[in-house]
Amino acid sequence: MKKNALMALAISFTALHANAxxxxxxxxxxxxxxxxxxxxxxxxxxxxxxxxxxxxxxxxxxxxxxxxxxxxxxxxxxxxxxxxxxxxxxxxxxxxxxxxxxxxxxxxxxxxxxxxxxxxxxxxxxxxxxxxxxxxxxxxxxxxxxxxxxxxxxxxxxxxxxxxxxxxxxxxxxxxxxxxxxxxxxxxxxxxxxxxxxxxxxxxxxxxxxxxxxxxxxxxxxxxxxxxxxxxxxxxxxxxxxxxxxxxxxxxxxxxxxxxxxxxxxxxxxxxxxxxxxxxxxxxxxxxxxxxxxxxxxxxxxxxxxxxxxxSYNPDGTIPQINISKEGPAPVDVLNPYQKTEAETIAWSVNCKTDQHAKTGVFVSDIRNGGYIKVRNVDFGKESPKSFTASIAAGLGGGVLEVHVDSVGGTKIAAINVSRTGGWDTWKTFTEAVVSPVTGVHDVYFSFKGQNVTAGRKLFNFDYWLFKK
Incomplete structure (x- = not known):
């Protein structure tokens, strides 16, 4: 019962921010x-x-x-x-x-x-x-x-x-x-x-x-x-x-x-x-x-x-009154998932921050259980990718990076069980197979989960990702 309540709360929270x-x-x-x-x-x-x-x-x-x-x-x-x-x-x-x-x-x-x-x-x-x-x-x-x-x-x-x-x-x-x-x-x-x-x-x-x-x-x-x-x-x-x-x-x-x-x-x-x-x-x-x-x-x-x-400007060049919105502007281009994309490329995020290091540059840090990153308008094309690669650093094990499309609870297309890499600034490239075919344009969610870890504990750092055909 408790698990179902938590799932319902998570779905409600996701729906609230789905278009944010x-x-x-x-x-x-x-x-x-x-x-x-x-x-x-x-x-x-x-x-x-x-x-x-x-x-x-x-x-x-x-x-x-x-x-x-x-x-x-x-x-x-x-x-x-x-x-x-x-x-x-x-x-x-x-x-x-x-x-x-x-x-x-x-x-x-x-x-x-x-x-x-x-x-x-x-x-x-x-x-x-x-x-x-x-x-x-x-x-x-x-x-x-x-x-x-x-x-x-x-x-x-x-x-x-x-x-x-x-x-x-x-x-x-x-x-x-x-x-x-x-x-x-x-x-x-x-x-x-x-x-x-x-x-x-x-x-x-x-x-x-x-x-x-x-x-x-x-x-x-x-x-x-x-x-x-x-x-x-x-x-x-x-x-x-x-x-x-x-x-x-x-x-x-x-x-x-x-x-x-x-x-x-x-x-x-x-x-x-x-x-x-x-x-x-x-x-x-x-x-x-x-x-x-x-x-x-x-x-x-x-x-x-x-x-x-x-x-849009008025015909005479004047500016109309503009209201604030949660949705913001619509996308004017698509994102290519087959090119290396920095993890700090984000449309919406929960339970994570960014940090920077002289050697690594900027990366996603302070990743916690239940958090996620949303990336919008990702165009997979007509042929589904075969694998997913991510650069991750972890001083401890127990983290999971799941990749979903269309929502946090949407179709899971890949998952990486993150093991220790030797330190929070020691980076390792993980590659896993795409388990559910995906084509066309989708929003992609990188979901952060912990396995048998203390609630609130930092899971891993995330530098970049890409898919391969």
Whole structure:
């Protein structure tokens, strides 16, 4: 009876998450997503929230990539506070952009002088390694205003860097992307440009404290995202509604304004987060909004996670209001199971995390009994594979890796009984026969089970997999 109840609970849990896609990463907290399209792939640069604290204590940044918008590969942590000798704390929102084969990652941190400044790291690959390009801040003014950089290179080759809270600033970057010309410019904020202005704080006396302030319908707060589409320039930003942030935007015919307020993109949504921060891209004929919520298990306003929605622009180029969803976008490509696929390529996961090692790279770790990884839209073709191979490391025995299609409890097509490999970082390649033929396109589930092990004990680490015909 007890076994049947547990099975029913597992089936119920699986059904609840069967179509879940948002948040798109479940192995860590990933605020402030900044997407970049490069070489027919989307790269998503995020922060790394540390939940359990009462502030945004962040120390590093993460990178993920996808070619189908549903399966995201974790590329680990190529940049952290330690990468900048002048950084002290608060590794907040950042954005990366490619120019002439180099990748420039604009970040903001608290400095040793106890203010916020913007720096830039450079790499030869979208996933790094990255290094501090200057050895000092690019933008520093002795204030806390210098956060949330966004960068764009216009058609004429001129690059622009925008940033700021509570004001919006920009500079024109030079062609080297690590210096700028001219002064720092502040964008005027009015009802016409950003929907409203921040009310004055008053002088702190009782009369002002009791004075009724005007209702603010919207205003620029932080988190700008600057881009161009069909001759229009867009400035998305974190606006304000009913005491928490929304996503709003303005448009212009010039990269430096004047900006014209167009409204709210994501408003009055149950994100469970005070903040919101996002980016917009076009990819494979579709438009996507990246944003964050605090809906991942264990999350909150200091434990936020990236989510994605697809949308269509209005005929006049304006952006419709967009609601959050559990499903997220539909796949725009299939995954080839006959090529080596990193285990950290994930559409949805339960009871596992990711880790990285200098030699192995990123791998799936902390695998526990009852967990699984879901990979979507896997195309086996017209001929069934004959074998399944996986690279696994285990300091102890007793783990089983089962492969199912269509659901966790779906047809089992292969299974590996994992024996000791000599250590948690000693990798062994296991190969087993495919026991049930499979063809066509399916979602694939890698299910983690323990055999005669203590509940909750770590089972094994998982590096990559592939099928062979």
């Amino acid at each position: 896609q948002n948040p798109v990463v479940q192995t860590s907290y990933t605020p402030d997503p900044a997407p970049m399209v490069y070489n027919n792939k989307v790269y998503m640069y995020t922060g790394d929230d540390i939940p359990g604290f009462d502030f945004y204590y962040m120390t590093r940044w993460r990178v993920f990539s996808s070619s189908d918008m549903v399966n995201w590969t974790d590329h680990g942590i190529p940049l952290a506070l330690e990468s900048f000798s002048w950084a002290r704390d608060r590794a907040w929102a950042a954005q990366c952009i490619e120019r002439n084969g180099k990748f420039y990652w604009y970040i903001c941190v608290q400095t040793e002088q106890n203010n916020m400044s913007i720096g830039v790291a450079v790499g030869d690959s979208p996933t790094g390694p990255f290094k501090d390009a200057l050895g000092k801040p690019l933008i520093t003014t002795g204030t806390w205003y210098n956060i949330d950089p966004t960068v764009f290179v216009d058609d004429d080759g001129q690059a622009y860097l925008y940033w700021g809270n509570p004001n919006l600033y920009y500079v024109k970057l030079n062609k080297d992307m690590i210096s700028y010309s001219g002064a720092i410019n502040e964008i005027p904020q009015t009802v016409e440009t950003f929907g409203g202005v921040r009310p004055p704080r008053g002088n702190g006396n009782a009369a002002n404290a009791n004075e009724k302030r005007p209702e603010i319908k919207d205003m620029y707060v932080e988190g700008p995202w600057f881009y161009k589409r069909n001759g229009n320039y867009y400035m998305m930003y974190a606006g304000m509604e009913k005491g928490k942030e929304c996503l709003s935007y303005a448009m212009s015919k010039s990269p430096t304004g004047p900006w014209v307020y167009k409204g709210k993109i994501m408003t009055e949504q149950p994100t469970n987060s005070f903040t919101n921060h996002g980016g917009i891209i076009d990819y494979k004929g579709n438009s996507y909004l990246f944003y964050h919520t605090a809906l991942l298990k264990g999350g909150g306003s200091y434990g936020r996670s990236s989510s994605i929605e697809s949308f």
